[in-house]
Amino acid sequence: MKKWLVLLAFLVVLAISSSMTYEEQTIIPALEDVLASKPFEKQLSVLKIPYWDTVVSIEERGYFEFVEFLIRKLTHFVGFGCIALGLYFAWGKRRNPAVVAIFGTALIAGIDEFRQSFTPGRMMNGQDVLVDTAGAIVFVGVVVLVKKIRRT
Secondary structure, three states, X not given: OHHHHHHHHHHXXXXXXXXXXXXXXXXXXXXXXXXXXXXXXXXXXXXOEEXXXXXXXXXHHOHHHHHHHHHHHHXXXXXXXXXXXXXXXXXXXXXXXXXXXXXXXXXXXXXXXXXXXXXXXXXXXXXXXXXXXXXXXHHHHHHHHHHHHHHO
């Protein structure tokens, strides 16, 4: 039962964050304070990330907006990786917990993106679902791998 409560807690955090507008979520003012000297700007400026119908880069968005983009996508990856682990451990010893966790997380990600599209200033994005699912695959994959190594 406790494992399902952990999963529920992850889902509540997801619901709250997806209900916030971009303006409520932005961390750019904090980044401008904390990273005023623009550390790693030269190294980050070589990154050009295809996203939607555009390329996200320092050149296109500016330093702080680009760093925020990276943090937001990392948050998707890690957050949905945690949701996948919550599903994996809550599912327990039933059949195919890794498959249930990954596909369940992809479904949750899709539903969340759809729900988010009703939030002012936010839109539905299939690429975020891919990032979310990738997080699920990596997090669950690591747990499965560690379990296999421990058995041998």
